[in-house]
Every structure is written in C-alpha cells, then in structure tokens.
Amino acid sequence: MIAAIDLGGTRTKFGLVQAGRVVSSSNCPADAQGSLATHLNEVLTRLRALCDEQHTSIAACEGLGVLSTGLVNSQAMRVMGTNGKYDDAVDFDFVGWAQQQASLELRLENDARGALIGEWRYGAGRGADNLVMMTIGTGIGTAVISEARVLTGPHFTAGNLGGHILVRSGGRACTCGGVGCLEAEASGWALPELVQGHVQYRASSLRGSDTLGFHELMDHATRGDSCAADVLAHCLRCWGEALVTFIHCFDPERIIIGGGVMNSPEPVLASFRKTVRELAWAEEGQVDILKAEHPDDAGLIGAAALFY
Numbered sequence: 001m002i003a004a005i006d007l008g009g010t011r012t013k014f015g016l017v018q019a020g021r022v023v024s025s026s027n028c029p030a031d032a033q034g035s036l037a038t039h040l041n042e043v044l045t046r047l048r049a050l051c052d053e054q055h056t057s058i059a060a061c062e063g064l065g066v067l068s069t070g071l072v073n074s075q076a077m078r079v080m081g082t083n084g085k086y087d088d089a090v091d092f093d094f095v096g097w098a099q100q101q102a103s104l105e106l107r108l109e110n111d112a113r114g115a116l117i118g119e120w121r122y123g124a125g126r127g128a129d130n131l132v133m134m135t136i137g138t139g140i141g142t143a144v145i146s147e148a149r150v151l152t153g154p155h156f157t158a159g160n161l162g163g164h165i166l167v168r169s170g171g172r173a174c175t176c177g178g179v180g181c182l183e184a185e186a187s188g189w190a191l192p193e194l195v196q197g198h199v200q201y202r203a204s205s206l207r208g209s210d211t212l213g214f215h216e217l218m219d220h221a222t223r224g225d226s227c228a229a230d231v232l233a234h235c236l237r238c239w240g241e242a243l244v245t246f247i248h249c250f251d252p253e254r255i256i257i258g259g260g261v262m263n264s265p266e267p268v269l270a271s272f273r274k275t276v277r278e279l280a281w282a283e284e285g286q287v288d289i290l291k292a293e294h295p296d297d298a299g300l301i302g303a304a305a306l307f308y
Ligand SMILES: [Zn+2]
Pocket: 163, 164, 174, 175, 176, 177, 178, 179, 181, 182, 183, 184
C-alpha cells in the first residue's frame, strides 16, 4: 500500500493505493495562498484517520507519493517554481518532512505528469508508448510520454507548459507574464472575463448565473444562448489548436483529455477530432483522442505508481 497526496489548486486529494487501485480516498480544501508546510501536516492528519478507517496505519505504507502544482524536479524531489500557489513550496524539504512526520520514503512529481503516469499505467494510456495528456480546468495541465519515457527536460518544463502555448498573437495577458497563452484564452480562471467582455454579454442568460465555469457555459450554450455558444466555440478552437501543436511536436499515439469539461465528453471530443482533421499534419486515424479513464483518481494512482 502506498499513501498518495495530490495537491490541487482548489482541492487536495489524498488516499491509499494498492496495485493501481484506490483503496480509500478523500479530499479537503486546498490552501494555495497559505503555507504548504501547514497544509501538508493537516493532510497527513487526515491520511492517518483514513488509515484508521481501513484498520491500517501510515507506518504500514511502503511510501508516500506526492503530486504538486508548479515545476517539479522529480529527481531532487524539489519544487522549482510555482505560479502564485504555495510560495513556500520552493524551499520545502519534502523528503525530510516525510521522514520526520511519517517515517516514509517519498516520491514527488508534477501533478499533470502524475495524472498522465496514472492513465499510462492503469487507464486510457495503457499499452501506448507515446502519449499527451491535457487536463482542462481552472488552469490547463499538460504532460507528455515519448517513447515510453516521461518527458522532463533539463529544466523540468518539457511537455508541462501546454497551458502556456501561444494560441493568439497579441491576445490576452496571462498569469505567467506571457500574452495570448492557451490559459489566458481558454481556461477556467479566464472564463469570467472572456464571457463578461463578450459583445453579447448584456443580453446573455449567463448574466444571471451565480457561478461561471465550463459546466455553466456548456449548459447555456446548449440552451441556445449565443454569447455562451460563441465563447465555448472560441475555447474549443483554442484547445483543439493547442492539441495540433502537441501532435506536431510529439507525434503521440493517443491524446488523453481530463478535467471538468469531460463531464460531457462527446461534443468536446468531436470538436477536437474535427480541428485535428482540419489542421494537423497527420494521417487520418494516426492519433486517438480519448477521455481520461480515471478523471478523479489518476493523480493518486500516478503518485503511487512513482514507486514501481
Ligand atoms: Zn501563460
């Protein structure tokens, strides 16, 4: 049994994983603007309670796999950089913490890479050696497996910065300092501004919506709201064009899509396949575009898989 923690931007998931299967899991609010050290200690307390429920203990686990947002050096087990989340993560000694607090060996990886590893070993990526994964949510996470190796690069950014592929010259400003990044043009955090800046927003049914995420956008677009339909079409096009860039860079056999937009996968996947057919320099059927098989658990499964 491996204990696993997936530190997200809004929720942190944690659980116990055995042979690619989540035995038990739960989640709690993240505290990305606060201290990582404090948050991790809280999560560990919750993990201990989870162990109690399963009539086991942290000490009985073989290791602790942790996924973090930001740039992660998975060899030195260090976070190299964050983008406004857990600013103390960069100086944090994950290995020492796991040893002192739980007497456990630790593995650390970036969250998007961890989710892809989970899908590669136990999900939609099984049996393939060349994979791209894109998780579309508040931000956009990407990772690449090329010729059966998780791409990292010398600065641990390889395949990982897909949210910051430029999709629009002179476009919207991004949190990374770039302009026209995929995240700035089509992510959950950019969505309220995209909608409110649309010329038809004043007449849109979205004006009365308390929350504004992709779920609401799709819902209102389906019901015929032209502002929602137009912004959704823009986002689908941006994501699709980014996938074409990934195909041209990495020649994947499969592209795995995760995140909240996959709650209604068929129209999204159909749009991606159409954009790829139109724009990619690739033969028909060369690359499959699939829904993640473990949309909720790939991170925990992947964090545990760092041990084997
Ligand atoms: Zn950016």
